[in-house]
Amino acid sequence: MQNRKFIKVLEIDLTAKKTNLEKRKDLVPFLGGVGTGIKLLEEKIKPEFDCFHEAQPIIFSIGPMETIYPAVTKVVALFRSPLTGELGESHAGLRLGMAMRFAGYDAIVISGKAKTPVYLYISNEQVEFKNAEALWGLDTEETGRLLREKEPGTGLRSILRIGPAGEKLISFAGVNVDTYRHFGRLGLGALFGSKGLKGMIVHGDESESIPDKKEYPKVYREIYHKVMETDLMEKYHGIGTSINILSLHHMNSLPTRNLQESSFEFAQEISGESFAEEKLVRKLACSGCPVGCIHIGIHRKRFADPYEYAWSGISYDHELIFALGSFLGIGSKDDILSLIEIIERYGLDCISMGVLLGWITEAYQKGLISKEQLGRSIDFGDTEGYKFIIENVIKGTNEFYKTVSKGTHYAAETYGGKDFAAVLGKHEIAGYHTGYGHLLGMSVGARHSHLDNGGYALDQSLQEPDGEKLVDDLILEEMERNVQNCLVICLFSRKVYDLDTIVKALKAIGIDYSSEKLMDLGRDIFRRKIALKKKLGFDYRKLEFPKRFFETKTLHGLLKEDKAKDLLSIYMERAEKICAESVDLFARTDDEKKSI
Known part of the structure; x- marks a missing residue:
């Protein structure tokens, strides 16, 4: 079927602090990515145990075209989700795919539980289990800074880490990847926390040769042309996915105030166009991609008089603007950026947190939640109130906050309000109606x-x-x-990678499908x-x-x-x-x- 002889799977046991490298011929037909990952998950998962059992695996997988062609940049993570109890699948970009490729691993499988907090240093030469006790309790930004200082490296390095949300096993905690990307939505960060795994550094310096040196450049140029010189991906580099805010507003399809409405009177103010004109300071690309779809906005914070400011670069997109903007009735770009910053520093998923906050607001207004439980009153548009709630979700201040840390579906099952909980399949909705x-x-x-x-x-x-x-x-x-x-x-x-294009791209690197x-x-x-x-x-x-x-x-x-x-x-x-x-x-x- 193809010329590859095997798939290289690195297995890491956190309990025993041992590793094993397998060369699996039987995985070759699954190509890689979600194919390899789902087959490994079938083998390794323990359906009889809950998601936090130490025997449950976390699987990272890449494909054979990783970084060889434009926009083939992602890594898939597969696991049992703490949020739904079912299949967890999450994708992230930036440097991780490239780092795994040059470290020589097609898949990484992590199981077990460390006795004390650790972070992993994974290279093509070895896997090191390093003490992370001093990092436990730190947010994602500080953890990233310290790991960069502890482990200096090159651009072929990727740093993953969790924040307090993952350590506290909050069901919608994510894993931060190289600052601006995340394995989000389904609780992978909580699984890291349950295993005592604060983070991972993946670094590689191997190289690979392309078998067909005539056909590969030709196919590469064809794909590059589609990516960069047609309108197929122009919106992602230009305004970015936040261009959807205004169009969905005009279509009555933008979830607003916990989906009580589907258009937002401040849509223009929080539109992608407005963010680009007033907040955009730079665009970033994942390794191996020429597009640059990661939009970074400047967030200024006044910390003293007279006119003393600090600033942060915050990544924003359509889903975050929806979840922390229209869905909460917030019409200020600065307020949205401030919420993104605090949520991501704690290591929470922004979309799930935003949808949960929307449900909490309406549940409070309908009398299902008391002021005593919440610790204050709340109304749509109350940014400071939302920051207060986020802080208390992290602290687990009382039984209410411990309950809602399990997600919107679980909260509505417990306190009522299922009819207005914006969840589908136990999962908080994305930014569309x-x-x-x-x-x-x-x-x-x-x-x-x-x-x-x-x-x-x-x-x-x-x-x-x-x-x-x-x-x-x-x-x-x-x-x-x-x-x-x-x-x-x-x-x-x-739309660039239709089936015919994929067939040609694979053939040019020696894989016949x-x-x-x-x-x-x-x-x-x-x-x-x-x-x-x-x-x-x-x-x-x-x-x-x-x-x-x-x-x-x-x-x-x-x-x-x-x-x-x-x-x-x-x-x-x-x-x-x-x-x-x-x-x-x-x-x-x-x-x-x-x-x-």
């Missing part, structure tokens, strides 16, 4: 993410989507994204993910759509609960049929595939 595509897509996606299947984009491309077609489109796109995620391609470049074989792989991963989720307790029949999603206008007007449930039934039927397939997709001959 576009229609049935987003509603269903985020509910059924393997990791309950809008990035699993792009349902929000299907809503915007179709006038009135037919139910069966919408379901088929969601499944097909998830399979296609599985292929892209085997290579851990940045999904911003998904047909587009049909790639889709077989995407379908197989789709099936494996669902099967694994079921082992962890997932059931389509238990999915709920909170009533709030049917009370607020979307791009297509008000949604109907009955139709949403019908779509879920169709999806469940389609997914069950795929999961029931017993044919080994990798063993099919071309003639067998034609008969299907």
Whole structure:
């Protein structure tokens, strides 16, 4: 199938402080990324134990095209999520993919629990277990600064770390990667904390040769042209994803004040255009990407008179502006940047924290939460009040704050208010309220993410989507994204890397796949993910759509609960049929595939 002989898997046991390097021939058909990762997770996960059991694995995986082609920059992490109890999948960029590549590892598997806090120093020569007791309790910024001082290195180095949120096992704690990127959303930071793992440094200085020195430059130039000289990725470099704020506002699709509304009167003030004009100071790119989609805004803080200021560079994008802006009724760029800063320093996920704050605000207004529990009153737009709540979530001040640290779904189950909790599949929503595509897509996606299947984009491309077609489109796109995620391609470049382009790109580096074989792989991963989720307790029949999603206008007007449930039934039927397939997709001959 391809010229690679094996996949190199580095296994790290924190309990025994031992490592093992395996060269796995059987993993070669899965390419890498989410393919390799889901196969390793199937082998290593312990469904009978909770997510914090020391035997549970954390898996990082890259693909064979990592940093060799433009915008192939990501690393996928796979684990059991503390937030949902199900499949956790998160992607991050900047330097980690490059560092793993040049350290010579296709995948890293971490299990066990350190007796005292440690950080790992991983290179192509060795793995060192280093004492992190002095770092425990520090925020992500200070931890990063000290690790850079302790472990000087080159640009081929990546630094991961958690903050107090991960140490305290908050269910939506993330892992900071090289300051401006994160493994977020599903609680990987809490798993680091449960294992006593404060951080990781990955450093490599190996090199690799390209087999086909004639074809590779040609294919590279074709891809580079699409990335840099067409409009396929222009918005990501220009204004960035925050360009979505105004367009979604005009479409009645921007979740506002805990989704009580879908447009925001201060949308212009917090738009990507306004951020670019008043706050943008620089743009950064992940290693191996020429685009530069990471937008850094300046945040000034007055700390003394007269006119004494400090400043920070804060990364912002659409999802953070939605979660800490419109969703909380905040119309000030400075206030949004100040919330991003405090949340990320503590090591929390910004989107989950923002959605939780929206639910807390409405629950307080409806009398489900008392002033005594909260420690003060709160209303939409109260930035200082939100900072107070965030601080108390980190401190675990009382039973209320300990409860909400388990996420919005758990909080609503405990205190009431499920009807207005903006969660789908136990996971806080992303920044869209576009229609049935987003509603269903985020509910059924393997990791309950809008990035699993792009349902929000299907809503915007179709006038009135037919139910069966919408379901088929969601499944097909998830399979296609599985292929892209085997290579851990940045999904911003998904239109650049269609199947034909991927086939050519792989062939130029000595890997022979047909587009049909790639889709077989995407379908197989789709099936494996669902099967694994079921082992962890997932059931389509238990999915709920909170009533709030049917009370607020979307791009297509008000949604109907009955139709949403019908779509879920169709999806469940389609997914069950795929999961029931017993044919080994990798063993099919071309003639067998034609008969299907």
